[in-house]
Amino acid sequence: MDYQNILTTCTYCGCGCNFFLEVLDGELTGTIPCKTSPVNEGKLCIKGWNVHEFVQSDKRLKRPMIRKNGNLEEVSWDEALDYTAARLKTVKAEKGSDAVGFFASAKVTCEENYLMQKFARAAVGTNSVDHCARL
Amino acid sequence: MIEIVRQKAGELLNQGKIKGFIAPSRENGHVAPRLFTRVEELSTLNLGDSSSEGDARYPLDKILITLHRKYPDDCFGILVRGCDQRGLYTLYRLNQLNPDRVIEVGIACSPGLAKACECLKPFPDDAVAGDPVAPEGQKAVEMVEDMDMAGRFEFWMDQFSKCVKCYGCRDICPMCFCNECSLECKDLVSKGDLPVDIPVFHLVRAMHMADRCIDCGLCEEACPSDIPLRTLYKKTGRIMDEEFGFTSGINKHEKSPLSIMGPAPDKKGP
Numbered sequence A: 001m002d003y004q005n006i007l008t009t010c011t012y013c014g015c016g017c018n019f020f021l022e023v024l025d026g027e028l029t030g031t032i033p034c035k036t037s038p039v040n041e042g043k044l045c046i047k048g049w050n051v052h053e054f055v056q057s058d059k060r061l062k063r064p065m066i067r068k069n070g071n072l073e074e075v076s077w078d079e080a081l082d083y084t085a086a087r088l089k090t091v092k093a094e095k096g097s098d099a100v101g102f103f104a105s106a107k108v109t110c111e112e113n114y115l116m117q118k119f120a121r122a123a124v125g126t127n128s129v130d131h132c133a134r135l
Numbered sequence B: 001m002i003e004i005v006r007q008k009a010g011e012l013l014n015q016g017k018i019k020g021f022i023a024p025s026r027e028n029g030h031v032a033p034r035l036f037t038r039v040e041e042l043s044t045l046n047l048g049d050s051s052s053e054g055d056a057r058y059p060l061d062k063i064l065i066t067l068h069r070k071y072p073d074d075c076f077g078i079l080v081r082g083c084d085q086r087g088l089y090t091l092y093r094l095n096q097l098n099p100d101r102v103i104e105v106g107i108a109c110s111p112g113l114a115k116a117c118e119c120l121k122p123f124p125d126d127a128v129a130g131d132p133v134a135p136e137g138q139k140a141v142e143m144v145e146d147m148d149m150a151g152r153f154e155f156w157m158d159q160f161s162k163c164v165k166c167y168g169c170r171d172i173c174p175m176c177f178c179n180e181c182s183l184e185c186k187d188l189v190s191k192g193d194l195p196v197d198i199p200v201f202h203l204v205r206a207m208h209m210a211d212r213c214i215d216c217g218l219c220e221e222a223c224p225s226d227i228p229l230r231t232l233y234k235k236t237g238r239i240m241d242e243e244f245g246f247t248s249g250i251n252k253h254e255k256s257p258l259s260i261m262g263p264a265p266d267k268k269g270p
């Protein structure tokens, strides 16, 4: 029997709420907001409360997918990246930089978001950068 | 007080009477609920106090449910204040825990905490530490009762309108263990929509808590919108007492009048 509460930080948004993930014999069984965290003082939003569910969800995407003939198919990272790079180049060449837009994410670090907007502005040449929370 | 608890938990572990002891623990600068399985670990034991008494209490009873569901034959020790023990009594009554598999180690709360909680039973039966103090008056409930009906309605609708539908009040509650929750029934509460259905969401929860809520106050502490949920459930509890002379978890073997088929039982209350 191995029951633990692991202190961690929510990945959903930039607030950085702290909670404990309850782990019983290697399986996540619950989320408990950390009361001594100065960020969230024992409170969470509905997304934070359900972190333990998405981590183990069957619906979770674990590999990149490309839609082929109308169906999503799992592919390797190499194939996904090659495909994306080629499409970005083609769209930019045929329709111009502003035909491409970028969605940043709340689930990655500041540095990763910085890199993405840099790529959008410097490499692709567009300032169409928005955030997933607006979807 | 903490030394007595540590010693008691250590004895239970040493004698092999329990598989583990559930209590808060101070680690990494935080207070977290923990299952202590070895005596050496007990040095980090904490009573749910961070900067003041009882400010870092966690739903220990709920953790016990999780463990009991997977390991029904094992016996666990658990730190209880008055409210936690009321919770255990309620969970025994509702067949969620087996009293033969639980050893309670009780501490009485200080007069200050009892007052802050407006607690009806600020001590467990058979406390091993702390001096039991008398029950406190219910000022928060009386303040709302003193309003006229229109004022009361306005007060609660204002409060409920702050709700962000996080379900935190339900998720933290040690008395919420149902597999299917009415708050997720789409005929009562819409799914994926804000604002939340007011006042249905809050009143459904209040009604379901009527014979269960043990007034631990964890829901109110978890509410990001500072809705006085505890006052609301104290009120439903008070109605149960006035109508049926029943208060959840006060007496170990008392059945809930809401689970009895037939005419209402005679009043036993004051």
Ligand code: SF4
Residues within 6 Å of the ligand: B054, B081, B082, B083, B084, B109, B113, B114, B115, B117, B119, B120, B121, B122, B123, B215, B216, B217
């Ligand atoms: S509700 Fe009562 S028993 Fe629980 S912490 Fe408050 S004073 Fe103590």
Ligand code: SF4
Residues within 6 Å of the ligand: B169, B172, B173, B174, B175, B176, B209, B212, B213, B214, B215, B216, B217, B218, B219, B220, B230, B233
């Ligand atoms: S006070 Fe709140 S968290 Fe505690 S038992 Fe009652 S409803 Fe549940």
Ligand code: SF4
Residues within 6 Å of the ligand: B162, B163, B164, B165, B166, B167, B168, B169, B170, B219, B222, B223, B224, B225, B226, B227, B229
């Ligand atoms: S904890 Fe507060 S904000 Fe969250 S669902 Fe409950 S009442 Fe609403």
